[in-house]
Amino acid sequence: MEQYNFTYNDIHNTIRTSAEKIKASGFEPDYLLAIGGGGLIPARIMRTYINKPILIVSLSRYSDETGTAPSETPVKLQWLETDTNLDGKKVLVIDEVDDERTTLQFTLNHLYDTHPETEFAAFVVHNKLKEKKGTLPERLSHFFTGEDIHDYWINYAWDAENIDQFGKK
Numbered sequence: 001m002e003q004y005n006f007t008y009n010d011i012h013n014t015i016r017t018s019a020e021k022i023k024a025s026g027f028e029p030d031y032l033l034a035i036g037g038g039g040l041i042p043a044r045i046m047r048t049y050i051n052k053p054i055l056i057v058s059l060s061r062y063s064d065e066t067g068t069a070p071s072e073t074p075v076k077l078q079w080l081e082t083d084t085n086l087d088g089k090k091v092l093v094i095d096e097v098d099d100e101r102t103t104l105q106f107t108l109n110h111l112y113d114t115h116p117e118t119e120f121a122a123f124v125v126h127n128k129l130k131e132k133k134g135t136l137p138e139r140l141s142h143f144f145t146g147e148d149i150h151d152y153w154i155n156y157a158w159d160a161e162n163i164d165q166f167g168k169k
């Protein structure tokens, strides 16, 4: 099966050009919001170009505390503090990949539930062109993708056990 290897530099460069597109769109976020764990490093790189504070939410794909019962839909593992007032603010939600769209659908729907007075946009570094299981909320302000790619498995530099050999044949 074909795969992609995206090095740290590939990812950083994709985010740099994406930040330019986001700025050109007129969407000016007050906050970046990383979806852990995949969105953490992309959000930090984005902050180099769009210098706003980073918020974090985290999901679990397991429905029990021992982490062994796979769940059909994700569950919230960590969310925003209820005293984080985002009313009237613009928030750019960031993840590394949009695959089946389960994560984005779940996260965005819950963010609109908990923060109805906030404008959300989403950015993913890689969007797999495929039939998606999830849908994006209609009120999503913008959906930015760094690269639209084939439905191949992606190896990310941060998953490498041996970073010096990463991407080398």
Ligand code: G4P
Pocket: 035, 036, 037, 038, 039, 061, 096, 097, 098, 099, 100, 101, 102, 103, 104, 152, 153, 154, 155, 156, 159
């Ligand atoms: P979604 O992100 O569109 O919801 O995709 P889906 O539910 O299908 O993905 C399940 C998990 O698999 C996600 O990790 C996603 O990041 C990861 N994934 C999907 N495609 C790829 C790929 O090509 N390469 C890699 N390395 N990962 C992929 P997660 O459950 O959100 O875990 P976390 O790493 O964010 O904690």
Ligand code: MG
Pocket: 035, 036, 037, 038, 039, 095, 103
């Ligand atoms: Mg993830």
